[in-house]
Amino acid sequence: MSRLGSPDNPLLVAVVGSGPSGFYATEALIKSGVKTRINMFERLPVPYGLVRSGVAPDHPKLKQAIKVYAKIAEAKEYNYLGNVTVGTAISVEELRTTHHAVIFTCGAETDRRLGIPGEDLPGSYTATEFVGWYNGHPDYRNRKFDLSHETAVIIGQGNVAADVSRILAKTVDELKHTDIAGHALEALATSKIKNIHVIGRRGPAQAKFTSKELKEFGGLADCDPVIDKNELALNPESEVELADKTNAGNKKIYELFSGFADREATTDRKCIFTFLKSPKEVSGNGRVESVLLEKNTLSGEPFRQSARGGGDTFSIDAGIVFRSIGYHGIAMPGVPFDEARGVFANVKGRVVKDGEVDPGLYAAGWIKRGPTGIIGTNRADSVETVKSLLEDLDKLDTGEDKPGAAGCYEILDRRNIRHVNFSDWKKIDACEVERGQAAGKPREKYTSVPEMLALLD
Amino acid sequence: MTTIVTDNCKDCRYTDCVTVCPVECFHYDEQMLYIDPEVCIDCSACLPECPVQAIYEEDDLPEDKYEWIEINAQKSRELPVCADTMEPLPGADEKKAALGF
Ligand SMILES: Cc1cc2nc3c(=O)[nH]c(=O)nc-3n(C[C@H](O)[C@H](O)[C@H](O)COP(=O)(O)OP(=O)(O)OC[C@H]3O[C@@H](n4cnc5c(N)ncnc54)[C@H](O)[C@@H]3O)c2cc1C
Ligand code: SF4
Ligand code: SF4
Numbered sequence: 001m002s003r004l005g006s007p008d009n010p011l012l013v014a015v016v017g018s019g020p021s022g023f024y025a026t027e028a029l030i031k032s033g034v035k036t037r038i039n040m041f042e043r044l045p046v047p048y049g050l051v052r053s054g055v056a057p058d059h060p061k062l063k064q065a066i067k068v069y070a071k072i073a074e075a076k077e078y079n080y081l082g083n084v085t086v087g088t089a090i091s092v093e094e095l096r097t098t099h100h101a102v103i104f105t106c107g108a109e110t111d112r113r114l115g116i117p118g119e120d121l122p123g124s125y126t127a128t129e130f131v132g133w134y135n136g137h138p139d140y141r142n143r144k145f146d147l148s149h150e151t152a153v154i155i156g157q158g159n160v161a162a163d164v165s166r167i168l169a170k171t172v173d174e175l176k177h178t179d180i181a182g183h184a185l186e187a188l189a190t191s192k193i194k195n196i197h198v199i200g201r202r203g204p205a206q207a208k209f210t211s212k213e214l215k216e217f218g219g220l221a222d223c224d225p226v227i228d229k230n231e232l233a234l235n236p237e238s239e240v241e242l243a244d245k246t247n248a249g250n251k252k253i254y255e256l257f258s259g260f261a262d263r264e265a266t267t268d269r270k271c272i273f274t275f276l277k278s279p280k281e282v283s284g285n286g287r288v289e290s291v292l293l294e295k296n297t298l299s300g301e302p303f304r305q306s307a308r309g310g311g312d313t314f315s316i317d318a319g320i321v322f323r324s325i326g327y328h329g330i331a332m333p334g335v336p337f338d339e340a341r342g343v344f345a346n347v348k349g350r351v352v353k354d355g356e357v358d359p360g361l362y363a364a365g366w367i368k369r370g371p372t373g374i375i376g377t378n379r380a381d382s383v384e385t386v387k388s389l390l391e392d393l394d395k396l397d398t399g400e401d402k403p404g405a406a407g408c409y410e411i412l413d414r415r416n417i418r419h420v421n422f423s424d425w426k427k428i429d430a431c432e433v434e435r436g437q438a439a440g441k442p443r444e445k446y447t448s449v450p451e452m453l454a455l456l457d
Numbered sequence: 458m459t460t461i462v463t464d465n466c467k468d469c470r471y472t473d474c475v476t477v478c479p480v481e482c483f484h485y486d487e488q489m490l491y492i493d494p495e496v497c498i499d500c501s502a503c504l505p506e507c508p509v510q511a512i513y514e515e516d517d518l519p520e521d522k523y524e525w526i527e528i529n530a531q532k533s534r535e536l537p538v539c540a541d542t543m544e545p546l547p548g549a550d551e552k553k554a555a556l557g558f
Binding site for chain 2: 020061062064065067068210211212215245246248249252374375376377378379380383
């Protein structure tokens with residue numbers, strides 16, 4: 001038989017997940033010059049992963065990344081199988097027998113836990129749930145968030161925490177022309193939240209916000225950013241960090257914090273940034289009533305400082321808590337999982353079992369490197385993985401005639417599993433856009449899978 | 458709002474920025490790169506990648522570099538897209554050192 005990757009023996013690749021890393025892996029394969037066919041599996045009928053359901057609705061420009069993905073999807077090498085969950089509807093083993101290689105780009109879909117008492121009390125939520133809810137993700141559409149209290153506590157100081165805080169801080173007028181889910185807009189309209197505490201474990205010189213996200217807090221219609229000047233005190237090591245020329249980002253953030261501390265708050269709603277505190281306990285009688293915080297100090301060399309509790313505690317009365325301390329991957333049957341890091345163990349994208357590479361299985365994006373980095377980070381990351389895969393061409397299992405897509409359709413049809421293709425998605429897309437027009441929104445998402453599928457009948 | 462490449466990139470062209478751009482909006486000539494403001498989605502991915510801090514968000518652009526807004530817009534319209542890493546130009550490391558990075 002002719003060489004794998006030649007015109008009459010194309011490289012058949014299954015890509016699991018339709019977020020940025022799935023599309024950048026697809027793009028890299030298509031551009032490589034190797035003849036290839038890509039079948040992309042997505043558990044929802046709708047594609048684009050966290051660009052659709054993570055990136056905040058009030059950041060529409062960022063969502064334009066999907067234009068690039070829609071263009072990649074037009075390639076003749078590409079095929080979309082939506083509404084197919086790998087691991088249940090079709091197994092990893094079945095993907096291996098029908099394809100030469102599998103690239104997992106299934107993201108990190110659950111939350112890291114705080115591991116403190118009261119974490120699961122009613123009124124204590126994960127950022128994932130809240131973000132999924134306001135973005136209309138089918139898994140979270142039925143969640144209820146009790147917004148009837150005046151004080152909310154957000155644990156974490158990264159960009160997801162910034163999104164959650166900003167959505168709570170914005171008025172309905174600031175949100176109503178975005179693609180925020182209708183149910184979320186309705187619920188937020190009744191919100192009584194006035195004080196939004198954003199709590200960071202480390203100091204103001206180490207916050208993980210980007211300056212662009214932080215800057216937005218200075219321009220909200222009805223909410224002021226508030227910082228107690230004492231919170232901005234720096235230890236000598238942090239001063240060294242901020243003086244370092246290569247650390248321009250954190251210096252910028254510190255300047256923004258200083259600007260917030262100098263402001264006079266004029267609005268009723270406040271977003272209060274607090275540093276060097278860790279949550280010790282969430283407590284209340286049957287639901288969240290307060291959060292106990294411990295004061296931290298930093299120790300260690302500049303850029304290697306860690307925060308440690310000093311035993312000094314105090315509590316904030318709060319009716320609602322959001323934990324935003326990072327995401328965690330979910331294990332999949334048939335793939336070695338690194339439980340501690342929440343990723344598929346890998347070396348340069350090659351999945352590794354007991355220290356040995358298993359040619360044929362690859363990972364890219366959040367499930368490869370953990371939940372860090374923004375949309376574009378996944379491009380360089382997927383390029384690296386595809387490079388590893390192409391270096392392995394001679395080691396891949398070429399078995400008996402691999403059936404590719406046809407083999408998968410046969411398996412899915414036998415199980416009566418409805419799969420949708422990219423034209424189906426385009427129909428759903430058009431319906432969403434049309435539905436949104438009436439309300440002056442770029443789209444009104446369908447938030448349940450049966451609803452989406454009904455559009456195709 | 459847009460994102461702008463400035464003169465620090467000249468004669469250096471480390472293309473670390475390009476590998477993380479989600480929308481391929483960098484363009485290049487023999488000297489440096491330029492960002493197409495019509496395509497850039499202001500995601501900030503490229504900023505921390507640049508070893509010589511040549512890239513600015515428009516809001517943060519120092520006044521003496523304002524001319525680069527127009528230069529980026531114009532050059533990107535005329536020049537080819539840079540989608541992958543390229544060899545840094547000869548002398549790039551020296552220029553980087555001279556800029557103090
Ligand atoms: C709240 C939030 C806000 C963010 N905001 C920004 C921002 O403003 N700017 C920015 O640049 N980046 C932002 N990011 C980061 C960006 O979204 C991620 O870097 C990127 O989406 C990760 O891409 P991925 O492809 O690895 O994973 P994902 O985007 O999560 O895609 C994974 C896909 O796999 C699918 N999947 C999972 N399991 C299976 C299975 N078993 N079978 C089939 N399919 C499966 C999922 O449904 C999903 O579609 C944000 C992230 C979050 C969480
Ligand atoms: S990384 Fe910086 S110096 Fe290098 S090409 Fe990009 S903008 Fe120019
Ligand atoms: S800001 Fe983002 S989209 Fe714009 S040039 Fe940089 S990486 Fe590309």
